[in-house]
Structures are given as C-alpha cells and as structure tokens.
Amino acid sequence: MTRLALGQMRQRPATFLGLAAALFLAVATMTLFGSLLAAQLDAPARARTAPTGPGLTVIAAAFGEIAVLVAFFVVVNALGFAVRQQHRELALLRTIAATPRQVRRLVRHQVVAVVVLVAVPGSVAGAVAARRFLTELTRRGMASPAVRVPATPVPMLVATAAALVVGTAAAAVAARRIARIAPAAAMAASSTEHGRGGLMRVLVGAAALVGGGLLCRLAATRPPDEGDKAGQAALLASLVLLIAVALLGPLAARGMVAVLGAPVRAVAGCSGWLADANLRGYAHRLSAAVVPVALLVGLSGTMSIMTSTAENALGRAADPGLTTVTSDTDTWLRQVELALLVCFAAVSTVNTLVALTADRRREFALLTLVGATRRRLLSMLGIEAVLTTAVGVVLGGLVAAAASSSFSVALTGSAVPSVPAATCGWIVVGAAALTVPGILGTGARAASGPATERVGGQRG
Incomplete structure (x- = not known):
C-alpha cells in the first residue's frame, strides 16, 4: 500500500x-x-x-x-x-x-x-x-x-x-x-x-451559511468598547461564510458564470463559447478554482475594510473605547494577521489552479485533434482565467461585505463600512496576478507536444 x-x-x-x-x-x-x-x-x-x-x-x-x-x-x-x-x-x-x-x-x-x-x-x-x-x-x-x-x-x-x-x-x-x-x-x-454535490453537502453548506450569518449578527451587536470582540467575530464569520462558498461553490459558480459568460460569448466568439462551455460543464472543477480566489479576496478584503472602518470611526468620534481597535500596535497586529492569511490563500490559489490546468492535457489534445490551434487554446484559457477571477472576486467580495458591514454596525452604527478603494483594487489585481498567469503558463505547457501522444493521458 x-x-x-x-x-x-x-x-x-x-x-x-x-x-x-x-x-x-x-x-x-x-x-x-x-x-x-x-x-x-x-x-x-x-x-x-x-x-x-x-x-x-x-x-x-x-x-x-x-x-x-x-x-x-x-x-x-x-x-x-x-x-x-x-x-x-x-x-x-x-x-x-x-x-x-x-x-x-x-x-x-x-x-x-x-x-x-x-x-x-x-x-x-x-x-x-x-x-x-x-x-x-x-x-x-x-x-x-x-x-x-x-x-x-x-x-x-x-x-x-x-x-x-x-x-x-x-x-x-x-x-x-x-x-x-x-x-x-x-x-x-x-x-x-x-x-456531484449531494443533499448532505447542500445541507452542510446551508448550515455554514446560517452560522456565518449568526456570527455576523454577533459581531454587529457588540458595543463600541468591545471592538476587538466584534472584529474577531466578523473575521470568523468571513471564514465560515467562505466554507459555505466552498460547499455550495458548484451551484453558485455555475450560476454566476452563466451571467458573466453571456457578454463574453457575444464578444469573444468561438474562444469565449469554449471557455464558457468548459466552466459551466465542469462545475466542480470551476468551484475548485474559484474557492481559493474567493478565500484570498474574502479574507484580505475583510481585514482591510475592518481596519479602515476602525480608523475612520476613531477620527470621527474621539471615543476612548475605540482605541482598543485603532492603536498603532493593534493595526500592526492586524497587518501581520492579514499577511499570514494572504499567504495561506495565495498558496492555495496557485497550487489549485496550476494542478487543475496541468491535469487537462488530454482535453487540450482532443481539442487540438478536432482543429483547435494553440493560439485558440491559449485564448480560451485566458478567458477562463478572467471569468474564474471574476467569479472568485465577486464571491469573496460578498463575504467581505457581509463581515465588514457587521463590524461597522458595532463600531459606528452604520452598515456601510469605510472601503479603502486603493487597497481593494490592489487585492483584485493581486488575485488576477495569481490566477491568470498561473492558468496561462501551466496551460501552455500542458498543450505542448504531439496531440496524439497526449490524448492517451489522463482525463482533464
């Protein structure tokens, strides 16, 4: 064995x-x-x-x-x-x-x-x-x-x-x-x-979704002088909601690709149609690719928005209770925690996408044998990478919005947090920088070599 x-x-x-x-x-x-x-x-x-x-x-x-x-x-x-x-x-x-x-x-x-x-x-x-x-x-x-x-x-x-x-x-x-x-x-x-997801997977995913909602409520009901507890509850809520995304991912990702893929099919022609068909036809493969992107965006977005919200809350109302979540040392601690979480999410994103794409050698060989050129394959993969990034960013963004809104309610009484646009923009750019080159680079390698030799390999 x-x-x-x-x-x-x-x-x-x-x-x-x-x-x-x-x-x-x-x-x-x-x-x-x-x-x-x-x-x-x-x-x-x-x-x-x-x-x-x-x-x-x-x-x-x-x-x-x-x-x-x-x-x-x-x-x-x-x-x-x-x-x-x-x-x-x-x-x-x-x-x-x-x-x-x-x-x-x-x-x-x-x-x-x-x-x-x-x-x-x-x-x-x-x-x-x-x-x-x-x-x-x-x-x-x-x-x-x-x-x-x-x-x-x-x-x-x-x-x-x-x-x-x-x-x-x-x-x-x-x-x-x-x-x-x-x-x-x-x-x-x-x-x-x-x-394919069974009833148990859907039930557990729904339970995680409810649990994440309860944690968001717990965070929102903390008084302003318990900002640390509200922050920990909100961050834990984001993680539980991301677990729900992982469990319900095939359903959510397929639906989002159906919406986001419509304009792509209209603009990108054959490559767009192939990319959209691949993503919707292999929902579990799509979910496996989307979840680490959502993890990266959800956790880093939650931490960044929470930090910005706490800092702005202190600036607007000089409440001594808020100093527990806005001091220089606490901001540094959150930055260290964010760096650690991003490290996990980045490793998961790169590993998953590279392994998924590398395992599609036979699929690429079959497309080559029916007339697809290398340029067409790379164009298809590029569109898949963009759509995968978009779905992951949207799902992660929804999680970050829910968690940071609950934290904002606890500190300011408003459900609208302070969003650092530049930081969030860099998070999206970082997600794309991990996703698109990883898929394209691995895909180019997987699509190399004689198609007749690759077609006998493992299924993608």
Whole structure:
C-alpha cells in the first residue's frame, strides 16, 4: 500500500506539491503560536504581564484561532482536490478487488508521507518565526523582555501530531465516496465529472451559511468598547461564510458564470463559447478554482475594510473605547494577521489552479485533434482565467461585505463600512496576478507536444 501511495505521488507531483505546501504552512503556523504559548508559560511570573497591549497569551490565541482554522480549511481543500485527481486510478483499484478499507488506507498513507516530509522544515520555520515575532512584540512593548521561546520540541511535536490528525480525518472524508460506491460505478464516474454535490453537502453548506450569518449578527451587536470582540467575530464569520462558498461553490459558480459568460460569448466568439462551455460543464472543477480566489479576496478584503472602518470611526468620534481597535500596535497586529492569511490563500490559489490546468492535457489534445490551434487554446484559457477571477472576486467580495458591514454596525452604527478603494483594487489585481498567469503558463505547457501522444493521458 505504501508503494502504491508513493507511486501516485510521483505520478502527480503538482497535486501533492500543493498538499505539501498547505501542510507545511499548517505545521509552521501551529508551531509558531504553540511556541508563543510555551514562552508565556515558561516565563517568570513577573514577566507574564505585558507592559502594553493584550498580552502574549491573548495574541497567540487570537492569531492561532483564525490562522489554524484557515490552515485546516486549506489542507482539507488541497487533500480533497488531490483525491479527486486520483479518481480514475482509485476506481481501477476498486475494479481489481481493492476493498474500501484499502482505498482509505492508500489515501491515509499519502497524507502521512506528506506530513512526515514537511514536519521538520515546517517546525523549524515555525520556531524561527516565533522567535522573530516575539522579538518584534518585545520591541513594541507587547511582551516583557524576560520572555524567551524555550528550547523544547513540544510545540513542534504537537503541531505535527495535529497535522496528522487533521490530515487523516480529511483523508477519510475525501476518500468516502470512492470507497463506498460499487467498483463499476466508480469506474463509470471516473469518465465524467464526478463528485456531484449531494443533499448532505447542500445541507452542510446551508448550515455554514446560517452560522456565518449568526456570527455576523454577533459581531454587529457588540458595543463600541468591545471592538476587538466584534472584529474577531466578523473575521470568523468571513471564514465560515467562505466554507459555505466552498460547499455550495458548484451551484453558485455555475450560476454566476452563466451571467458573466453571456457578454463574453457575444464578444469573444468561438474562444469565449469554449471557455464558457468548459466552466459551466465542469462545475466542480470551476468551484475548485474559484474557492481559493474567493478565500484570498474574502479574507484580505475583510481585514482591510475592518481596519479602515476602525480608523475612520476613531477620527470621527474621539471615543476612548475605540482605541482598543485603532492603536498603532493593534493595526500592526492586524497587518501581520492579514499577511499570514494572504499567504495561506495565495498558496492555495496557485497550487489549485496550476494542478487543475496541468491535469487537462488530454482535453487540450482532443481539442487540438478536432482543429483547435494553440493560439485558440491559449485564448480560451485566458478567458477562463478572467471569468474564474471574476467569479472568485465577486464571491469573496460578498463575504467581505457581509463581515465588514457587521463590524461597522458595532463600531459606528452604520452598515456601510469605510472601503479603502486603493487597497481593494490592489487585492483584485493581486488575485488576477495569481490566477491568470498561473492558468496561462501551466496551460501552455500542458498543450505542448504531439496531440496524439497526449490524448492517451489522463482525463482533464
């Protein structure tokens, strides 16, 4: 089983590189905040109270709560995508008498192999980041100079163990469908787009949507002097709403492409028609591409708008209670948190789009054999990239609008937040810069070579 797992990883390096990057960031993040907590516990009693600011424990808990949730979200999404990319091979194993338990073991072996691969570098990166972060906190007066990161492997071991637990749990969920259906049905599903959303997925997505709405309400009902709590609730609401987007993505993305694709079909001719047909025909592939873009835009947009809203609220009404969310140190903390979240979202975006496009070699070969030129293929991919970016930006923007509006209600009483137009514009440009070149560059490579050789490869 281990040999089969490693063979699949060698066959699809792009897919498992994405999973490795997600797990690396997860291990590093958990090590970072675990090390900060260990430093606080190991410090002398007189040094555990910060000179200014919320304190090391509060910072580590607040950062870790959101960052770890995002890390797990990215890991589960990457693993689910990796399993979907192996659907044909797993279906073939089922037809030659592999049991559901063996299929699940195969996926678990892959996860364990990737965690073992990234455990040491991820732990080292997290430990180094913890020391640098603590140094900056000390310089800004948010940690006592007597606090030091202890030389203990406990945070690294806990982070690795947590990554293993989450990875194996995600493997069980990701391999559930291919393991439980009949071998003949599994093989038939591998020739078409599989994994269509069932009732359970829709129900869980609807529950996440309701949960995100309740968190937005919780954020909106906080008094102005509890701006920190309102901000954390709003940020958590944005993450829960993005989970709903991931679950309901195929339905939402297909509908949005139908609307956005109409003018494209009219203007771009054959290339636009092909791009629109591809996006709507493979709703789950579209959803997999859109979700990381929405994650990037939703989280970064929420953080940027919340910061701008808090700063403007302080400028309009000199309320001492607002200083807890608008001080220089708190603004710096939010910027660090935003950078961390954007890092996760950017890695997820690039990995997903590159792996998705690279896996379409056979599709591009078939289009070439029926007369599509390389220029036509790249034109089609360019339009797909633009539409994918547009859908992701719209979905992420809706999430950011809902979360930041609730935060604005808590601080100012108005549901209209202060939107930093320049910053939001750069967020959209950043999303496009990650999406369009990634799809076009990978597509150009996947479309190279003789079509008759590529047509025998895996289905896109």
